[in-house]
Amino acid sequence: MPTLDRQDEVFVLDLGDTENRFHPDWIASVNAALDEVERAEGPRALVTTATGKFFSNGLDLEWLMANGEQYLGYVVSVHDLFARVLSLPVITVAALQGHTFAAGAMLSLAHDFRVMRADRGFWCLPEAEINIPFTPGMSALIQARLNPQTAHEAMTTARRYGGHDALAAAVVDHAVDEDAVRATAIGIAVAQVGKAGPTLGTIKSRMYAHALEALRDKDTPLG
Numbered sequence: 001m002p003t004l005d006r007q008d009e010v011f012v013l014d015l016g017d018t019e020n021r022f023h024p025d026w027i028a029s030v031n032a033a034l035d036e037v038e039r040a041e042g043p044r045a046l047v048t049t050a051t052g053k054f055f056s057n058g059l060d061l062e063w064l065m066a067n068g069e070q071y072l073g074y075v076v077s078v079h080d081l082f083a084r085v086l087s088l089p090v091i092t093v094a095a096l097q098g099h100t101f102a103a104g105a106m107l108s109l110a111h112d113f114r115v116m117r118a119d120r121g122f123w124c125l126p127e128a129e130i131n132i133p134f135t136p137g138m139s140a141l142i143q144a145r146l147n148p149q150t151a152h153e154a155m156t157t158a159r160r161y162g163g164h165d166a167l168a169a170a171v172v173d174h175a176v177d178e179d180a181v182r183a184t185a186i187g188i189a190v191a192q193v194g195k196a197g198p199t200l201g202t203i204k205s206r207m208y209a210h211a212l213e214a215l216r217d218k219d220t221p222l223g
Contacts, residue, residue, distance in 0.1 A: 002015050002016055002029045003016075009044050011046045012049065012182075014051055015050040016051065018054070019056070022103055024074065024077065026060075027081055034084060044196045045092070047092075047185045048085075049097055054104070055097060055104055055121075057099060058101050058104045072222070079135070079215040082106060083137075085111060086211065086215070089198060089200050089201030090193075090196040091112050091113075091188075093113045093185040093188045096114060096117065097117055100121070101125075101126060102125060102127065105123055105124060105125050106141055115173065115181055115185045116174070116176075117163055117175070118163035118177060119163065123161045123172070124154075124160045125154045136220075137215035137217065137221060145211075146170070153169075174188075
């Protein structure tokens with residue numbers, strides 16, 4: 001399960017050491033960590049990372065198959081998490097030490113910056129390949145955070161981007177050696193801790209107003 005640590009003015013959220021799929025309990029744990037980050041006062045920033053082979057492998061499809069009647073509420077909770085991270089009033093950095101797929105890739109896009117391991121691991125939106133269409137909110141998030149050419153390629157071809165390719169396509173901001181992923185992310189966060197506060201939250205909310213509106217649309221979240 002996710003854990004939250006603090007290194008001086010930088011909170012480090014570790015999503016876990018499994019596939020870190022979006023199980024309802026996992027989502028609740030991430031939200032609890034974000035509560036703590038938001039309650040804190042003074043300069044601060046957030047680094048989100050994980051331990052092991054995966055950053056996150058996306059939605060918990062096994063749980064969904066067993067709980068189909070809760071599908072709508074589950075999608076709303078995933079959208080709410082994306083919207084919360086996208087508009088969080090602190091600088092956020094995703095440290096992608098492993099595979100980052102589907103909803104996990106979307107979660108990474110909700111962060112302000114992304115650092116990826118250069119030599120191994122993929123960033124991928126596999127929905128076209130696994131026949132699961134993007135919701136309007138997901139589409140809006142992806143298109144708000146990627147340039148049009150990259151968004152089109154990523155969404156329609158399910159391309160798997162390695163670190164160097166992800167950097168070239170501006171999916172991530174840095175591609176570094178494995179042992180430098182977390183340190184690089186923390187370095188970015190440290191440099192921006194003074195930005196935390198309501199002004200930053202307002203800037204993000206206005207910058208991503210369309211994506212946030214789509215993600216927060218609880219009447220027609222599936223289109």
